[in-house]
Amino acid sequence: MSVEVSNQYNIEYVENFSNKYNEPEWMQRFRKNAFTKAEQLDMPKPDKTNITRWNFSDFAHEAEGKAIASLDKLPENIKKFVNTKANQQNLVILRNQSKSYQHLSETLKQQGVIFTDIFTALHEHADLVQKYYMTEAVSIDEHKLTALHAALMNGGVFLYVPKDVVVEEPLQAIFWQEDPQLALFNHVIIVAEQNSQVTYVENYLSSHNETKTVANVITEVIAENNATVSFGSVDHFAHGTTTYMNRRGVAKRDAKIEWALGQMNDGNTVSENITHLLGDHSVCYAKAVSVGRGDQTQNFTAKIVNHGKQSDGIILQHGVMKDSATAIFHGIGKIEHGGTKANAEQESRVLMLSKDARGDANPILLIDEDDVTAGHAASVGRVDPVQLYYLMSRGISKQEAERLIIHGFLAPVVNEIPIPEVREQLTDVIEGKVY
Amino acid sequence: MVKVKIKLFFKILYIIFLGGIGMSGSTLEIKDLHVEIEGKEILKGVNLTVKGGEFHAIMGPNGTGKSTLASAIMGHPKYEVTKGSILMDGEDVLEMEVDERAKAGLFLAMQYPSEISGVTTSDFLRSSINAHREEGDEIPLMKFIKEMDQVMDYLDMDKNMAQRYLNEGFSGGEKKRNEILQLMLLKPAIGILDEIDSGLDIDALKVVSKGINKLRNEAFGCLIITHYQRLLNYVTPDYVHVMMQGRVVKSGGPELVERLESEGYDWIKQELGIEDETVGVDA
Numbered sequence: 001m002s003v004e005v006s007n008q009y010n011i012e013y014v015e016n017f018s019n020k021y022n023e024p025e026w027m028q029r030f031r032k033n034a035f036t037k038a039e040q041l042d043m044p045k046p047d048k049t050n051i052t053r054w055n056f057s058d059f060a061h062e063a064e065g066k067a068i069a070s071l072d073k074l075p076e077n078i079k080k081f082v083n084t085k086a087n088q089q090n091l092v093i094l095r096n097q098s099k100s101y102q103h104l105s106e107t108l109k110q111q112g113v114i115f116t117d118i119f120t121a122l123h124e125h126a127d128l129v130q131k132y133y134m135t136e137a138v139s140i141d142e143h144k145l146t147a148l149h150a151a152l153m154n155g156g157v158f159l160y161v162p163k164d165v166v167v168e169e170p171l172q173a174i175f176w177q178e179d180p181q182l183a184l185f186n187h188v189i190i191v192a193e194q195n196s197q198v199t200y201v202e203n204y205l206s207s208h209n210e211t212k213t214v215a216n217v218i219t220e221v222i223a224e225n226n227a228t229v230s231f232g233s234v235d236h237f238a239h240g241t242t243t244y245m246n247r248r249g250v251a252k253r254d255a256k257i258e259w260a261l262g263q264m265n266d267g268n269t270v271s272e273n274i275t276h277l278l279g280d281h282s283v284c285y286a287k288a289v290s291v292g293r294g295d296q297t298q299n300f301t302a303k304i305v306n307h308g309k310q311s312d313g314i315i316l317q318h319g320v321m322k323d324s325a326t327a328i329f330h331g332i333g334k335i336e337h338g339g340t341k342a343n344a345e346q347e348s349r350v351l352m353l354s355k356d357a358r359g360d361a362n363p364i365l366l367i368d369e370d371d372v373t374a375g376h377a378a379s380v381g382r383v384d385p386v387q388l389y390y391l392m393s394r395g396i397s398k399q400e401a402e403r404l405i406i407h408g409f410l411a412p413v414v415n416e417i418p419i420p421e422v423r424e425q426l427t428d429v430i431e432g433k434v435y
Numbered sequence: 436m437v438k439v440k441i442k443l444f445f446k447i448l449y450i451i452f453l454g455g456i457g458m459s460g461s462t463l464e465i466k467d468l469h470v471e472i473e474g475k476e477i478l479k480g481v482n483l484t485v486k487g488g489e490f491h492a493i494m495g496p497n498g499t500g501k502s503t504l505a506s507a508i509m510g511h512p513k514y515e516v517t518k519g520s521i522l523m524d525g526e527d528v529l530e531m532e533v534d535e536r537a538k539a540g541l542f543l544a545m546q547y548p549s550e551i552s553g554v555t556t557s558d559f560l561r562s563s564i565n566a567h568r569e570e571g572d573e574i575p576l577m578k579f580i581k582e583m584d585q586v587m588d589y590l591d592m593d594k595n596m597a598q599r600y601l602n603e604g605f606s607g608g609e610k611k612r613n614e615i616l617q618l619m620l621l622k623p624a625i626g627i628l629d630e631i632d633s634g635l636d637i638d639a640l641k642v643v644s645k646g647i648n649k650l651r652n653e654a655f656g657c658l659i660i661t662h663y664q665r666l667l668n669y670v671t672p673d674y675v676h677v678m679m680q681g682r683v684v685k686s687g688g689p690e691l692v693e694r695l696e697s698e699g700y701d702w703i704k705q706e707l708g709i710e711d712e713t714v715g716v717d718a
Contacts, residue, residue, distance in 0.1 A: 385512045390549035391559070393509050394617060395537035395566035404562060408553025408600070 009061070011035055014151050017062070021119050024126045030133070034140045034150030044143040044244075046270050048328050048362070049299035054268050055242045056145070059183035059213040061152060065095025065176070078176055080428075081203050081234075083421045092117060093174045096182050097155040108167060114160035115171055118187055121158035129158055132189050137220035137248035137276075145244050149185050149216045156187035159200060161227075163193040170199040170232075170418045177215075177237070180208030188219040192227035192255075199418045201232040203425075209239040209266070219247040223255035225279065232417045234262040234426045235271075239294065245271040253279030253308065260416035261288040262426045263300065264433060272301040277311035277342075287316045289413040291433040292325030292357065303332035306342035306372075315346035318409055320434060321357035328360045331376065337368040344374040351409055352382050353402075353434070406434055460487010460654040461524050461540050461624035463508070469518035470500075470507045477503045477714045479681035480519070485625055485656045492659045492667055492692065495678035496700055498713035501660045502546055504678070505629040509543040510536055523625070538567060540624030544614035544631050550602040556613065557583065557597040560620060567621065586619045589649070591642050607634035615646040626650065627658045632666035644669030664696040677703055679712040 014035045018028040043051065068074060071084045074093075083089050090108065092115060093101040099117040108115070114125055121129050134140050140150040157173045177184055184204070192198055204215070215237050223229045229249075237243050243265050249257040257275055265271075275284040286302045304313030315331050333344030344367070350359035361378035383405055391401035407414075410430060417423040463485045470478035477500050485491050493501050507514045508521055510533040521528040523539045531539060551559070560583060565573045574582075587594060590612050602610055611631055618626050628647070632640055647657065647670050659672060667675075667689075675691040676683045677700070685691070685703055694702075704712060 384549070387549045387551055389510070389512055389533055390545065391551070391562075392533035393537055393543055393545075394559075394563035394621065395534050396562050397534050397566065398532065400562060400566070401534075404554050404559070405551060408551055411553030 009035075009152065017152075017154075021122070023122055024130075026126075026130055027122060030140075031151050031153070034147045037141050038144055038147035038151055041141060041144040041147050044145055044270070046299040046301070047330060048360070049270070049297060051268070051270060055212050056214055060179065060181035061154060061183060061185075063096040063179035063182040065098040065100050065178055067098070068093065068095070068101045071101070077207060078174065078205060081174060081205070081422055081425050082172070083419070090115060090169060090171045091174070092157050092172075093176060094155050094157070095176045096179050100176070111165045112162040113165060113167060114158060116158060118153070118156035118158050118189075125158070125160070128160060128191070129189065132191055132220065132222055133187075134218070134220070136222055137250050138218050138246060145216055146218065146246070149187070149218050152185045152216075153187045154183075154185045156189070159188075159190045159198065161192045161196040161198045164195045165193075166196065167198040170201050172419060172422070173200070173202040175202065175204045177204070177206035177241075180206075180211035180240075181213050183214040184217060186215070186217045188217075190219075190221045190229055190231070192223045192229045194224045195226045196224075197228040199230040199232070201417065201419045201422050203233070203422065204235045204237055206236070206238045206241060212240045213242075215241050215243040215245070217243070217245050221247070221249040221257055223249070223251045223257050223282075225252045226254040227252075228256045228258075230258045230260075230418060232260045232419070232422065234417075234422060234429060235265050236429055237265040237267055237269075239266040239296070241265070241267045243267060243269040243271070245269065247273045249275035249284065251275065251277050251279060251282035251284060254281045255279055256283040258285045258416070259287060260413050262413065262417065262429070263288055263290040263298075264426070264429045265298070266294065266296060266433075268296055269298040271298070272303070274301070274303040274305070275313070276305045276307060277313055278307050279311070280308040281310050282308050283312045285314050285316075287413045287416055289317070289410045290319040290327065291430055292319065292321045292327045292359075293323050293433050294325060295323070296325050298325070298327040299330075300327065301330040301332065302346070303330070303334065304344065306333075306335040306339040306344055308342070309339060310341045311339060312343045313345070315348075316412055317348045318412065319350045319359055320353060320406055320409065321350060321359040322353040322434065324354075324356040326358040328362060330362045330364065331378070332364045332366065333374055333376070334366040335369050335372050335374065339369050340371050342369065342372045344372070345376070347377045349378070349409070350380040351406065352380065403434070406430075460656055462486045463541070463625045463656065463658075464522040465504075465508070465519070466522075467519035468504070468507065468516065468521065470503055471515045471517050472503070472513055476517070477681055478507065479714070481678075481681070481683055483676065483683060485658050487624060487656045488653045489674065490651070490657045490659065490670065490672045491674045491676065492661065492672035493676050493678055493683075494662060494664075494692070494695060496662060496712055499678045500681040500714050501662070501678050502629050505543055505627050505658075505660055508536075508627060509533065509541060534566065537623075542618055542621055542623035542626045544611075544618055544626065544628045546629040546633065548602050548610050548614055550600075550605075552600050552603050554601050555598055556601050559601045560597075560617065563617065564620060582620060586616055589619070590616055590646050592616065608636065608639040611635055611639065611643060615643050619646055619650065622650070622655075624654065625656045625658065627660070629660045630662070631659070632661055632663055640666065641669060664692055667692045679703070679707075679709055681714045684709070
């Protein structure tokens with residue numbers, strides 16, 4: 001059975017893997033417990049997408065990566081995501097599952113900012129990691145994939161910003177899946193303590209189109225009272241990679257989480273981005289763009305749950321579908337009882353570039369409180385022939401006119417990506433996927 | 436070496452020759468044009484010739500086919516030409532894609548310009564200008580900004596508009612100025628202005644007129660579509676045509692504008708025995 005993911009792995013394997021990294025005892029217990037659960041739990045059942053035949057079992061779990069002496073030595077396809085001129089860019093590069101490069105400014109270190117790979121963090125800041133590792137945002141027993149993730153986690157980063165610290169420059173992580181078979185069970189934790197601010201941008205990169213493997217990624221963002229976290233990403237896993245991407249946020253009182261996600265995978269993907277607005281006056285902007293091509297099937301969920309009073313959640317997702325790609329965009333705004341004067345807005349739009357492409361927008365509002373505001377807009381359509389006519393009437397070719405319209409359609413998210421290099425690369429990736 | 440020099444000599448001659456033609460302007464010829472929208476015939480045999488240096492006004496009540504004529508010339512996807520021809524300097528315009536029509540020298544300032552989210556006005560303008568230039572000979576950024584700023588100043592436009600998304604959230608007046616801005620930057624051989632005056636207050640109308648008049652020269656031909664006389668108080672046409680029932684039913688000089696202003700259209704209807712001047716559908 002294709003969903004049977006445990007045939008080549010067992011409790012002993014998990015224990016040995018943990019020993020190899022000298023993990024704290026709690027982590028090893030955590031992994032073993034998760035593995036037992038993974039064997040019992042069912043696969044997730046994403047709404048309107050059948051994933052039972054997707055590859056979740058064929059992958060390698062271990063591959064080392066060499067350290068990089070300097071950023072100049074990076075291959076071009078990785079280097080272009082990095083601002084090599086700014087020597088002082090705060091950056092972690094994971095090559096396969098090894099930390100390959102790391103830089104964090106002295107100032108930030110002195111301020112108590114932690115930004116390192118997850119294995120180092122487990123050694124140096126075990127208590128902090130334990131406090132947040134699948135405790136507040138994601139739990140191990142949601143389904144088979146979350147449990148398996150917890151059992152087999154093999155990379156990731158830990159970012160911690162202490163109380164009152166405002167990090168001006170964006171921090172960047174690059175996850176470079178160099179080994180074609182290596183599955184990334186990547187775990188990212190971002191903790192922003194009270195009154196702190198941080199901007200984080202990550203890139204997932206792989207380029208081996210034919211080899212089958214898996215990405216099972218969990219990201220947890222915790223914004224404590226009055227903290228602000230801006231999170232940007234470009235996911236670009238290759239065609240052979242089946243991806244389960246789970247990004248979860250928890251915002252406390254007056255906290256703000258902003259997501260700008262470039263979901264550019266070329267393989268089958270389930271991607272969910274859920275934020276809980278726990279505190280009063282907390283805010284979340286969840287913006288995502290996607291391009292589907294070839295024969296890939298994708299299932300996207302953007303969900304914001306308003307618990308706090310006067311909390312404000314805004315979802316915006318725009319997708320472009322070409323070839324015979326299929327995608328569904330779920331937009332879910334949920335206001336819990338007690339979320340007085342909360343606001344839940346969402347907009348999902350899908351642009352279809354070919355007759356065989358399929359895209360659906362599925363807007364849902366679930367409201368358990370009377371005194372709230374909510375709204376949704378959804379559309380699925382083709383490039384507007386009258387817009388094309390207008391642009392072409394100025395001499396612009398049909399291809400260039402389409403390009404302008406598509407870039408314009410994706411601009412609300414592309415323009416939000418905080419690192420210029422990453423923004424340019426996202427534009428390039430879009431260009432590459434659309435043409 | 437001699438061969439190369441001779442080639443160069445011919446090239447220079449050719450450029451001088453072309454330049455000469457450019458100065459005398461282009462000719463747009465519309466012959467017996469019939470146009471349908473969704474199966475309904477709106478234009479029923481329009482004949483009209485516009486040459487470089489000439490300003491033509493097309494007037495007429497609502498629903499007589501004026502805007503359809505403009506859209507059909509530019510190639511709007513909803514309009515189907517069923518009979519007749521449109522020639523630009525002898526070339527068959529109806530065979531051209533919309534962008535090719537623009538490159539042949541046609542420009543339409545639209546009554547309802549599209550709003551395009553995510554594309555800044557400035558990026559759009561630069562793409563438009565570059566579309567008229569050879570690949571590898573794109574307009575340098577600074578030169579572009581300078582030209583754009585100059586024209587925007589001339590049209591009394593807010594510079595922030597260049598960074599706003601194309602026509603998105605623009606007021607009616609801003610959209611019309613933006614059309615004239617494009618007209619002035621692209622410098623076409625033949626400009627067609629489709630109700631450029633509708634929805635403009637008097638100050639905006641003066642600014643827009645100032646822009647149109649600045650383009651007046653030997654090489655530029657203009658077709659101004661309006662059903663108000665007031666624009667023509669600022670931009671004096673050389674020829675005036677009246678459309679009714681999908682045809683040009685009367686042509687004359689600028690004196691026609693004055694008569695229409697004082698007497699309206701009824702005398703033409705009486706003269707020609709027309710009861711209902713419209714084409715029967717919203718055109």
